[in-house]
Amino acid sequence: MPLTSNSEANDLPPTAVPTFPPTRHDALAQLDSFVSLAGDDYRSKRNYDFGPAKQRHVSQLSPYLRNGLISEAEVVSAVLRTHTYKDAEKFLQEVFWRVYWKGYLENRSYIWKDYREDLASLKIDAENDTPFHKAVSATTGIECLDTWSRELVETGYLHNHARMWFASIWVFTLRLPWQLGADFFLRHLLDGDPASNTLSWRWVAGLHTKGKTYLARPSNIARYTADRFETVSGLATQASPIDDSHPHHPAKYNEIPPPPSQLSQTEGLLVLDEDLRKHTPSLDSTSPVLGLYPERLYKDEDFSPKVARFRQACLRDTLDPLQSEHGCPIEHTTNPNADRIHEWATRHNLTTLYLANPQIGPWGDLWGTISPQLEERGIALSYFRPWWENELFAKATSGFFKFKKDIDQVADRMRTDDNSRDDGSS
Numbered sequence: 001m002p003l004t005s006n007s008e009a010n011d012l013p014p015t016a017v018p019t020f021p022p023t024r025h026d027a028l029a030q031l032d033s034f035v036s037l038a039g040d041d042y043r044s045k046r047n048y049d050f051g052p053a054k055q056r057h058v059s060q061l062s063p064y065l066r067n068g069l070i071s072e073a074e075v076v077s078a079v080l081r082t083h084t085y086k087d088a089e090k091f092l093q094e095v096f097w098r099v100y101w102k103g104y105l106e107n108r109s110y111i112w113k114d115y116r117e118d119l120a121s122l123k124i125d126a127e128n129d130t131p132f133h134k135a136v137s138a139t140t141g142i143e144c145l146d147t148w149s150r151e152l153v154e155t156g157y158l159h160n161h162a163r164m165w166f167a168s169i170w171v172f173t174l175r176l177p178w179q180l181g182a183d184f185f186l187r188h189l190l191d192g193d194p195a196s197n198t199l200s201w202r203w204v205a206g207l208h209t210k211g212k213t214y215l216a217r218p219s220n221i222a223r224y225t226a227d228r229f230e231t232v233s234g235l236a237t238q239a240s241p242i243d244d245s246h247p248h249h250p251a252k253y254n255e256i257p258p259p260p261s262q263l264s265q266t267e268g269l270l271v272l273d274e275d276l277r278k279h280t281p282s283l284d285s286t287s288p289v290l291g292l293y294p295e296r297l298y299k300d301e302d303f304s305p306k307v308a309r310f311r312q313a314c315l316r317d318t319l320d321p322l323q324s325e326h327g328c329p330i331e332h333t334t335n336p337n338a339d340r341i342h343e344w345a346t347r348h349n350l351t352t353l354y355l356a357n358p359q360i361g362p363w364g365d366l367w368g369t370i371s372p373q374l375e376e377r378g379i380a381l382s383y384f385r386p387w388w389e390n391e392l393f394a395k396a397t398s399g400f401f402k403f404k405k406d407i408d409q410v411a412d413r414m415r416t417d418d419n420s421r422d423d424g425s426s
């Protein structure tokens with residue numbers, strides 16, 4: 001059976017699906033409606049997975065945070081306007097897990113490289129692997145796993161607990177390679193993130209915290225799904241850590257400056273569909289902007305069309321107002337390559353292009369092929385990342401418990417910075 005999304009689709013009637021309208025307006029509305037729940041309610045009920053369209057105790061902000069339609073700083077700041085840090089600590093820590101994973105992978109890019117190499121050969125073996133095909137087509141006979149598999153493909157979202165159970169059953173009961181499971185998630189999750197996803201799968205498999213694995217237990221599944229899966233049987237009762245055949249290397253942190261406050265006449269901005277954060281607050285009406293949406297990459301990698309459409313729509317939603325409200329000359333390309341970018345830069349007399357540092361992952365790999373060609377043609381490239389990533393990535397070198405020591409100060413600065421802005425939510 002070919003390894004395409006066709007074998008992952010299923011004939012069952014669709015479940016009620018949560019929708020994630022791809023606009024900043026909707027992201028802010030979602031944040032607004034969740035903020036009051038970020039304290040006690042989240043602390044006591046976040047582990048319950050009531051099923052699609054019934055997730056009342058988690059924020060479901062992840063698709064928006066993933067591509068920067070809203071930023072971590074905006075979420076933290078909104079929560080701290082209603083709660084003290086202590087009251088909302090559990091929720092705030094989860095937001096910072098995202099930053100931690102991202103920094104950890106930036107500092108250890110070899111994990112991504114090893115994963116991609118493993119995946120390439122595992123995908124070939126998986127062509128004829130029946131347990132693998134059953135898992136992705138929701139026909140294993142393990143009711144909960146099949147339900148989550150369908151839910152993932154149909155909605156592009158899974159509750160955190162379902163992700164943990166799913167990954168655990170995949171690795172320890174079905175004994176499938178974690179890399180294939182991570183790939184299945186990455187291609188279907190609207191929040192699919194190379195760092196959070198790859199490293200969470202490794203965490204479940206016992207590759208992140210040495211020797212510590214996550215075992216899905218039937219009683220835990222029954223309890224936290226409000227008895228939707230009362231009698232789960234046949235799950236592994238032990239979870240021995242998976243062997244890691246790859247050598248470990250020391251963490252390597254690279255500092256990257258924050259975004260420029262202004263662009264000169266010979267400078268332009270490239271906006272990647274995966275990082276839409278408002279990096280250049282004082283972008284003026286003469287700054288040319290080119291939106292990059294890698295259609296071919298998503299097709300080649302067999303990303304779900306839902307994910308691809310979501311990313312493209314979010315990019316449009318971010319760039320269109322720059323043109324309509326500020327008059328910036330905006331163009332889009334669905335085929336980012338050196339020729340197209342060079343042609344655009346030359347037409348606008350640009351010698352330097354700014355862009356948010358592409359994340360380790362598919363975009364980082366693609367950019368690694370484009371950037372040397374642009375530099376060869378005399379285009380200077382200037383990368384940036386937000387201040388909190390600079391502050392925290394340097395500390396994302398070992399466990400989260402060491403990392404979390406400083407996050408209250410960063411959270412406080414996010415709140416102060418946001419309060420001092422006059423455009424809070426636009």
Ligand SMILES: Cc1cc2nc3c(=O)[nH]c(=O)nc-3n(C[C@H](O)[C@H](O)[C@H](O)COP(=O)(O)OP(=O)(O)OC[C@H]3O[C@@H](n4cnc5c(N)ncnc54)[C@H](O)[C@@H]3O)c2cc1C
Nearest residue numbers: 058059060061062094095098160163191192193196197200
């Ligand atoms: C196997 C596995 C794969 C995962 N893959 C991804 C992924 O591809 N992309 C992704 O964003 N998250 C991933 N997660 C983390 C987590 O499951 C989701 O971020 C969370 O379920 C999103 O739902 P929410 O927005 O309602 O979260 P909430 O509980 O409301 O949390 C608020 C925000 O904090 C962040 N967050 C919460 N929990 C985590 C976590 N454990 N790790 C990192 N960030 C977190 C997310 O940005 C989330 O939107 C994965 C977890 C597991 C176990």
